Amino acid sequence: MAWTGSPRFDFRSDTRTLPDARMRRAMAEADVGDDVYGDDPTVAVLEERVAELLGTQAALLTPTGTMANLLAPLAAFGPPGSPAPRLIAGAGTHMAFLEPDGLRRFGGVELLPVAQRPDGLPDPDALAELLGTGAGPPTVVCVENTSMMSSGNALDTEAMRAVAALVHRHGAHLHLDGARLANAAVALGVPPAELAGPADSVAFSVSKGLGAPAGGLLCGSREYVARARELRGWLGGSLHQAGVLAAPALVALGRLPDLAADHETAAALASGLASVPGVEVMRPPRPTNMVMARLAGLPPDACAERLAGHGVGVLPLPNGHVRFVTHRAHDMIGVRAAVRALAAVAATVPQDRPTAPAWTEEA
Numbered sequence: 001m002a003w004t005g006s007p008r009f010d011f012r013s014d015t016r017t018l019p020d021a022r023m024r025r026a027m028a029e030a031d032v033g034d035d036v037y038g039d040d041p042t043v044a045v046l047e048e049r050v051a052e053l054l055g056t057q058a059a060l061l062t063p064t065g066t067m068a069n070l071l072a073p074l075a076a077f078g079p080p081g082s083p084a085p086r087l088i089a090g091a092g093t094h095m096a097f098l099e100p101d102g103l104r105r106f107g108g109v110e111l112l113p114v115a116q117r118p119d120g121l122p123d124p125d126a127l128a129e130l131l132g133t134g135a136g137p138p139t140v141v142c143v144e145n146t147s148m149m150s151s152g153n154a155l156d157t158e159a160m161r162a163v164a165a166l167v168h169r170h171g172a173h174l175h176l177d178g179a180r181l182a183n184a185a186v187a188l189g190v191p192p193a194e195l196a197g198p199a200d201s202v203a204f205s206v207s208k209g210l211g212a213p214a215g216g217l218l219c220g221s222r223e224y225v226a227r228a229r230e231l232r233g234w235l236g237g238s239l240h241q242a243g244v245l246a247a248p249a250l251v252a253l254g255r256l257p258d259l260a261a262d263h264e265t266a267a268a269l270a271s272g273l274a275s276v277p278g279v280e281v282m283r284p285p286r287p288t289n290m291v292m293a294r295l296a297g298l299p300p301d302a303c304a305e306r307l308a309g310h311g312v313g314v315l316p317l318p319n320g321h322v323r324f325v326t327h328r329a330h331d332m333i334g335v336r337a338a339v340r341a342l343a344a345v346a347a348t349v350p351q352d353r354p355t356a357p358a359w360t361e362e363a
């Protein structure tokens, strides 16, 4: 595919954050060993810090969040090689939306999508029905926090505890896809460990708004993480001098409080976009760094294409919206540019105007 370059104001994802000079220096100076032999000191420090942050016994560095999510169900029940459990995940989660083929092909895991409430939590009745009444097959349930398809809504501790109680009542394992758990924690003003506490495993990510170039961390009990470590080797996910990736991740961990600024940028963007005639902005109860908007009369693909023509990158989604994600590279200049661009696009789309009823005397 021809290289077409990035849009000037790129709101497609917070994965687009670039490692800055401090991160690059940390990579260059990283103290490394061979993580396959368990002696890379920088990886060891990162895994320890993330486990501490999330209140779990252990953590395992994976090249991507996707790999952490793939390992998560496979390590949940019994030693590596045990029959794969089934996985229930909200229909709009990253796991259900973008990862089911990998889970099926490489993990033998069948994914059952479940309806989500507007805040992103699986619908409790639909979830209970899928979990069944009797002793069913080993089951993992995935909850995503923040919830992508709910415009980045942060699920609070009470919501996490409620879903965990339901899942555990059925003897199932609760996996939390916490790719943006740091955003949720900052938005809610609670420690990440409090949100992670009710889950049996957590996939954390340092490569979203925190800005590291790559890296997921699968967290859980010591035994769980030991099983995941062996499975990571099976998948070809064990990296030798992985300290060069752990070093910028450690820098990223020091930047949790910075996410509040990304949330403020997103709030300004949401207000600006909502002021454009014909635009409807999804307003989640606890917003973070995502804004989803739809323009009446224009499908998301076409909207994204036209915005790109104005130098603004967004992601079209199957829920009829385009997604804007704010991160550390954005400021009010970008926000104003995005609002102007959407206003320009909206001006080209004929909107349904209320017309006088045809039967009136005056008509």
Ligand SMILES: Cc1ncc(COP(=O)(O)O)c(C=O)c1O
Pocket: 013, 015, 063, 064, 065, 066, 067, 069, 094, 095, 144, 148, 177, 179, 180, 205, 207, 215, 216
């Ligand atoms: C909610 C969620 N989970 C998992 C992932 C996968 O992370 P990675 O891109 O590191 O594989 C993403 C990626 O954006 C995500 O948004």
